Amino acid sequence: MSCAIADSQLNVAARCHSFALYGICRHLDGRESAAAVAESALLSRAIPSPNSNGGGHLRRTGDEISVGQELDIRPTRQFCCQTLAQFFGIRIDRRGDDSAFLGLRVDIQRYRSSLAFSGRNAGPCYRLCREIPSRPALCIWGVAMMLSGWGRYPRANCRVVAPRDEAELRMALLSEPSVIVRGNGRSYGDPALNPKATFSLRHMDRFKSFDPMSGLLETECGVFLQDIIETFLPRGWFIPVTPGTKFVTLGGMIAADVHGKNHHGAGSFGDHVESLELMLADGRVLRCSNSENRELFDATRGGMGLTGIICSAVVRMLKVESAYIRQGTVRTRDLVETMEAFEQSRGWTYTVAWIDSLATGRKLGRCILYRGEHARKCELPANKRGEPLAVARRRVKTIPFEFPRFALNRVTVSLFNALYYSTATPGSAIVDYDTYFYPLDAIADWNRIYGPTGFLQYQCVLPAAASRSGLTEIMTRVARSGTASFLSVLKLLGPGRDMLSFPMEGYTLALDFPAKSASFMLLTELDSIVEAHGGRIYLAKDARMGATLLRQSYGGLDAFKSVRRSVDPSGKFTSLQSERLGL
Numbered sequence: 146m147s148c149a150i151a152d153s154q155l156n157v158a159a160r161c162h163s164f165a166l167y168g169i170c171r172h173l174d175g176r177e178s179a180a181a182v183a184e185s186a187l188l189s190r191a192i193p194s195p196n197s198n199g200g201g202h203l204r205r206t207g208d209e210i211s212v213g214q215e216l217d218i219r220p221t222r223q224f225c226c227q228t229l230a231q232f233f234g235i236r237i238d239r240r241g242d243d244s245a246f247l248g249l250r251v252d253i254q255r256y257r258s259s260l261a262f263s264g265r266n267a268g269p270c271y272r273l274c275r276e277i278p279s280r281p282a283l284c285i286w287g288v289a290m291m292l293s294g295w296g297r298y299p300r301a302n303c304r305v306v307a308p309r310d311e312a313e314l315r316m317a318l319l320s321e322p323s324v325i326v327r328g329n330g331r332s333y334g335d336p337a338l339n340p341k342a343t344f345s346l347r348h349m350d351r352f353k354s355f356d357p358m359s360g361l362l363e364t365e366c367g368v369f370l371q372d373i374i375e376t377f378l379p380r381g382w383f384i385p386v387t388p389g390t391k392f393v394t395l396g397g398m399i400a401a402d403v404h405g406k407n408h409h410g411a412g413s414f415g416d417h418v419e420s421l422e423l424m425l426a427d428g429r430v431l432r433c434s435n436s437e438n439r440e441l442f443d444a445t446r447g448g449m450g451l452t453g454i455i456c457s458a459v460v461r462m463l464k465v466e467s468a469y470i471r472q473g474t475v476r477t478r479d480l481v482e483t484m485e486a487f488e489q490s491r492g493w494t495y496t497v498a499w500i501d502s503l504a505t506g507r508k509l510g511r512c513i514l515y516r517g518e519h520a521r522k523c524e525l526p527a528n529k530r531g532e533p534l535a536v537a538r539r540r541v542k543t544i545p546f547e548f549p550r551f552a553l554n555r556v557t558v559s560l561f562n563a564l565y566y567s568t569a570t571p572g573s574a575i576v577d578y579d580t581y582f583y584p585l586d587a588i589a590d591w592n593r594i595y596g597p598t599g600f601l602q603y604q605c606v607l608p609a610a611a612s613r614s615g616l617t618e619i620m621t622r623v624a625r626s627g628t629a630s631f632l633s634v635l636k637l638l639g640p641g642r643d644m645l646s647f648p649m650e651g652y653t654l655a656l657d658f659p660a661k662s663a664s665f666m667l668l669t670e671l672d673s674i675v676e677a678h679g680g681r682i683y684l685a686k687d688a689r690m691g692a693t694l695l696r697q698s699y700g701g702l703d704a705f706k707s708v709r710r711s712v713d714p715s716g717k718f719t720s721l722q723s724e725r726l727g728l
């Protein structure tokens with residue numbers, strides 16, 4: 146990357162990855178971009194290295210310390226790990242296993258909270274210092290690990306390979322007959338599991354460039370959404386479409402073509418991807434966009450990692466004035482009122498409803514609807530206007546133990562639902578982005594509340610015309626079953642795209658059930674309702690759907706398969722899900 150750096154001290158966004166530091170560079174003309182920076186004079190002194198170029202001030206992206214050098218750090222870990230970590234924001238995972246592979250970031254969160262800035266140093270420029278956590282520095286190659294999706298069902302012993310750059314990725318890919326890529330394992334079921342080889346892209350997490358004029362951000366695909374937000378929100382940029390958790394990778398967001406609370410107006414995440422670099426089964430990298438390799442571009446956005454490996458992508462960010470959301474809360478008494486409230490809220494950027502899944506009779510479908518707009522600076526309370534883009538860091542809680550299987554039952558869930566419904570306060574409020582978009586992220590490992598056997602998330606979408614009758618049938622069936630859904634969320638979707646992308650114009654309902662035989666039987670019944678109403682199931686949440694339902698509900702399936710065959714004739718990219726569904 147060629148750039149003249151005006152401020153090489155990089156008080157912003159310093160990142161350590163494989164012992165090269167990355168940061169946002171301020172160019173002489175005021176533009177900003179990300180670059181790899183060897184702010185490592187100190188680092189080089191602390192970690193003598195035969196390959197080091199001795200504390201130079203700028204290195205090219207990818208010009209990292211070599212593998213041999215990485216090994217050098219291991220003895221030093223014993224005596225200077227803490228000091229180094231505190232000084233540079235480095236964190237080395239010292240556990241035998243790597244809990245982060247199961248989607249947990251709790252240790253990092255704990256560590257980071259000790260670095261939180263407060264008081265005088267809480268301004269935007271300070272907030273970027275050291276805030277991006279490093280990934281574990283140890284390269285994992287071919288280690289067998291028990292993996293699962295976020296639902297912890299199913300689990301599989303997978304051989305994990307964690308390449309750190311494109312060259313390593315290609316080398317690994319060419320030597321494996323069967324592979325699937327894993328982002329952060331926040332899909333619920335089995336799309337990111339392949340026992341033969343599961344490639345973790347978490348090391349490929351460098352920002353490549355950012356153009357503040359157009360808002361175009363180019364990053365590698367292992368970058369976490371959390372890192373994107375925490376780096377760019379203090380600068381007035383937000384992600385255009387976000388799922389309900391920020392612990393996902395950019396690659397995972399594209400591969401699942403995730404939708405947010407603004408799908409009715411903004412479409413899905415793939416609609417905001419300008420282009421992507423895709424590594425095919427034969428190791429070639431193709432650039433895909435609306436003007437280049439268009440079909441492959443369409444198949445990859447929502448293609449669940451089956452067309453190739455997304456190495457990097459260019460995303461158009463959204464300009465915002467504050468880190469806050471103007472939230473409107475509405476309480477409805479039944480499904481008719483709920484759907485009316487959604488329709489009347491179409492003018493709002495964001496809408497999402499929590500549904501009381503155990504309400505029956507006249508209360509069936511009652512909800513709390515949350516509408517939202519990015520708050521303008523002038524809408525903030527006086528004490529927040531000084532720093533509209535700064536938000537105090539939320540303390541993340543953990544679940545200390547796995548709940549027993551019986552903890553979530555009809556009685557506890559209906560008590561919770563009654564309390565939640567009656568205590569919600571209708572009206573208007575200003576809330577921070579974390580509270581509005583990511584309430585579940587406040588508890589790091591909330592998936593443990595379903596006990597050791599895990600849980601299933603059932604997310605379907607029904608076409609607009611069939612939504613009311615379909616939702617009534619589904620909710621009646623769920624309320625009558627002995628099984629309680631703890632989390633039930635309803636969203637309005639706009640028109641979707643083709644191939645394997647999930648959204649279609651209508652309503653999408655997501656329900657959580659413990660993974661037990663009664664739930665499997667219930668969900669098979671729900672499948673028939675969804676199929677009869679012309680709906681479909683979301684692949685990113687699926688762990689059990691049958692191939693027949695997929696064939697009948699995804700009209701673009703044949704087109705997807707034909708693109709896939711043209712780029713991967715031997716079917717190298719395979720997951721447990723794709724095998725189950727005959728994809």
Ligand SMILES: Cc1cc2nc3c(=O)[nH]c(=O)nc-3n(C[C@H](O)[C@H](O)[C@H](O)COP(=O)(O)OP(=O)(O)OC[C@H]3O[C@@H](n4cnc5c(N)ncnc54)[C@H](O)[C@@H]3O)c2cc1C
Nearest residue numbers: 328329330331332388389394396397400403404449450455
């Ligand atoms: C609490 C919670 C809330 C959620 N809310 C929403 C929501 O509101 N809307 C929504 O749409 N989804 C939602 N999801 C689902 C989640 O956004 C998706 O499953 C997302 O794909 C997970 O990203 P990941 O990085 O963890 O990917 P993984 O789960 O690791 O992988 C998902 C798929 O992407 C593929 N993949 C990952 N990286 C790449 C890559 N670089 N190249 C090619 N393929 C790749 C994998 O092979 C796999 O098929 C939610 C999940 C959770 C846990």
